[in-house]
Amino acid sequence: MKFDAIEPGVYPELVYPAYKSTVKRGPLQPNLRIEAPVPVTRNIVAGPHILLPNDTDLTAHGQGEPLGEKIVVTGRVVDEDGKPVRNSLVEVWQANSAGRYWHSKDQHAAPLDPNFHGLGKMLTDDDGRYRFVTIKPGPYPWGNHDKAWRPAHIHFSLFGNVYAQRLVTQMYFPSDPLFDYDPIFQSVPDEAARQRLVSRFSLEHTVGAEMLGYEFDIVLRGRDATPMGL
Amino acid sequence: MSKITTSQTIGPFSHEAWQWAVDACTPADLKTSGPTVLVSGIIYDGDGNPINDAQIEAWTPDAAAREAEHMIPGFRRVPSGADGEFSMRIAVPEHAAPGEPLAYITVFARGLVKHQFSAVFLEDAAGLSGSAILNQVPEARRATLLARKTGDGQYHWDIWMQGEKETAFFDYV
Numbered sequence: 001m002k003f004d005a006i007e008p009g010v011y012p013e014l015v016y017p018a019y020k021s022t023v024k025r026g027p028l029q030p031n032l033r034i035e036a037p038v039p040v041t042r043n044i045v046a047g048p049h050i051l052l053p054n055d056t057d058l059t060a061h062g063q064g065e066p067l068g069e070k071i072v073v074t075g076r077v078v079d080e081d082g083k084p085v086r087n088s089l090v091e092v093w094q095a096n097s098a099g100r101y102w103h104s105k106d107q108h109a110a111p112l113d114p115n116f117h118g119l120g121k122m123l124t125d126d127d128g129r130y131r132f133v134t135i136k137p138g139p140y141p142w143g144n145h146d147k148a149w150r151p152a153h154i155h156f157s158l159f160g161n162v163y164a165q166r167l168v169t170q171m172y173f174p175s176d177p178l179f180d181y182d183p184i185f186q187s188v189p190d191e192a193a194r195q196r197l198v199s200r201f202s203l204e205h206t207v208g209a210e211m212l213g214y215e216f217d218i219v220l221r222g223r224d225a226t227p228m229g230l
Numbered sequence: 231m232s233k234i235t236t237s238q239t240i241g242p243f244s245h246e247a248w249q250w251a252v253d254a255c256t257p258a259d260l261k262t263s264g265p266t267v268l269v270s271g272i273i274y275d276g277d278g279n280p281i282n283d284a285q286i287e288a289w290t291p292d293a294a295a296r297e298a299e300h301m302i303p304g305f306r307r308v309p310s311g312a313d314g315e316f317s318m319r320i321a322v323p324e325h326a327a328p329g330e331p332l333a334y335i336t337v338f339a340r341g342l343v344k345h346q347f348s349a350v351f352l353e354d355a356a357g358l359s360g361s362a363i364l365n366q367v368p369e370a371r372r373a374t375l376l377a378r379k380t381g382d383g384q385y386h387w388d389i390w391m392q393g394e395k396e397t398a399f400f401d402y403v
Contacts (some may be wrong), residue, residue: 003402010232012343019239022342024276031346031401034366039347039402042291044305050250067343079254080234093247101243105283118300119247155241157248163289164402166336168345170238186344194237198307 001040001079001162001222005033012187020144034035039163040222044091046159048123049128058134061091062115066135068097073171074131074205077124077158080223085165091157092132094118099152106145107138108140112188128205133211139178151178151185165220172198173214237344242283244338245309252308254301261299262321268384270317273310273337273396276392280314284339287349290332292323292381304331311387313385328357329364332377337389346399350377350387371398 004030014026020185054060059070073092077085095118097100098110102117115137124130137152155171158167179185188194196219205213251258260266269288275283287307294304306318320333331349338345349363358364364372374397377385389397 004232004233005401006234010234010325012237012238014343016343019341019343023341024279025281025339025341026343027346027396027399028392029371029396030277031399032367033401033403034363035351035364036400036402038291038330041325044302046292048303050254074328080232091256093244095243101319102246103243117246121247121250153238154239155244155247157240157244163334164347166345167235167237168240169235170339175294184343186319188236190231190236192231193234196233196235197236197238219233221234229383 001164002224003040003164003221004080004223008222009190010127010188010193013189015110016183016187019137019187043161043163044159051121051123056119056132058116058118058132060121061117061119064115066096066113066116068116068120068135070087070211072133072134072205072207072211072213073138073216074129074197074213075129075190077130077218078128079220079225081225083225084123084126084133085161085220086126086128086219088124088161089121090124090130091158092154093120094134094137094154097135097138097141099138110138110149115147136173136217144183146187149178149181151176151182156218158220159223160220161225162222165222167218170197171216174198174201238340239340239343240285242326242340244285248285248307248309251302251305255306259344260319261297262277262293263296264324266319266324266383267322267332268317268319269332269387270315270384271387271388272314272338273316274391278393279392281310281339282312282314284314284337285373286316286318288311288318288320288333290320290323292326292330293321296321300357328360331363337378342391345401346401348389348397351375351376352377352379352385354379365397374398
C-alpha cells in the first residue's frame with residue numbers, strides 16, 4: 001500500500017502542553033518518512049483462534065449483569081480508498097459505567113463492578129465491520145489540571161491489513177459537554193478530524209428494547225491495496 | 231485534508247486489555263525453532279526519567295514461519311516495568327534480506343498521543359552498511375537503532391522519546 005503524508009493538524013500535536021505528560025514524552029524530531037517494503041505490504045497474522053467466546057460481549061464477563069446502560073457499538077474499518085479492511089484485529093478497552101477502570105493503578109473513588117472488566121477483541125468481517133456489546137462508560141477525573149474530567153470514551157487498538165496501518169485511538173459519544181475542556185481531545189488541531197472521533201447514535205443498530213446502538217467508522221491510512229486485500 | 235481517523239493516546243490503563251498478547255509471547259510459552267536473542271532496555275522521557283507505562287511491540291515477519299504454533303507468530307508485546315525496563319526474546323530471522331532490522335518496533339505510552347514506529351538492528355548483524363532502512367536515517371541518528379551486544383545472545387537497546395539520544399521514529403511511505 002501507499003501511505004501519503006498526513007497534513008499538519010490531522011494528528012494530535014505530539015507536544016501539547018495542556019496535556020502535561022506530552023511535554024517530555026512527545027518526540028521533538030519529525031518522523032522520518034522512509035521507504036520500507038515490509039511494513040507496507042505485510043502484517044502480523046492473528047486469526048480467529050485468538051478469540052474467546054465472549055470477547056465481543058463485554059457484559060458477559062462476570063457472574064451477573066453489569067450495572068449501567070447496555071449499548072452496542074459497531075462500524076466499518078476502511079482504508080483511504082474506502083475499501084474494507086477485512087479480517088483485521090481490533091482491541092477495545094474502557095471504564096465502567098461509573099468511570100472506573102478494571103486496573104490496579106486507577107484510584108478514582110468510583111466503584112468497580114465485579115461484572116464488568118471492560119476488555120474486548122474481535123476481527124473485522126468481509127465488509128470491514130466490527131460489532132461489540134458493552135456498557136456505556138462514564139466520564140472520570142484524571143488529575144491533569146483542576147476539574148480535569150475525561151469525556152466518556154472507548155479505547156480502540158487496530159492492526160489493519162498491513163503493519164503501517166496500526167492505530168490506537170479513542171471513540172467518544174455524541175454531544176459530550178466535556179469536549180471543549182479535554183486537552184486529549186483538543187490536542188487534535190483540525191476540527192473535522194476531532195469530530196471523526198465522535199460516534200453517531202444509530203437507530204438502525206439499536207436492538208429493540210435491549211440496547212441503543214452507536215456507530216463508529218474508522219478510516220485507516222493507506223491506499224492502493226492489492227486485490228487480495230493486502 | 232486527509233479523512234483518516236486520527237490517533238489518541240493509549241492512556242495509563244491498557245494493561246489488562248493488552249495482556250492476552252503479552253501472555254501469548256512470554257518466554258515461557260515461546261516455541262521458536264532456531265536461534266533467538268534477548269533484547270533488553272529502558273524507555274526514557276526527555277528528562278531521562280524512565281517511562282513505566284509504555285507498551286512496546288516487536289514484529290519479526292521473517293521469523294514467523296519458525297513460530298507457527300504461536301498465537302501470533304513473530305510478534306511480541308511487552309509493557310515497560312516500574313523502572314521503564316523491557317525485555318523481549320526475539321527469533322533471529324534465517325532468511326531475511328540483508329539489512330532488514332531484527333524487528334519492527336511500535337511504541338505506545340500515556341502522554342504519547344500517536345504511536346511511534348521504529349526498528350531495532352543488532353550492531354553485529356551482517357549487511358548493516360547496506361541496509362536500505364538505515365541508509366534513509368541521518369548518519370548521526372543511526373546509532374539510536376542499534377542494539378549493543380552485552381553477552382552471548384544478549385543485547386541492550388534503549389528507547390529515548392526526546393533529547394540528544396532521541397530514537398529515530400518513522401513514518402512509512
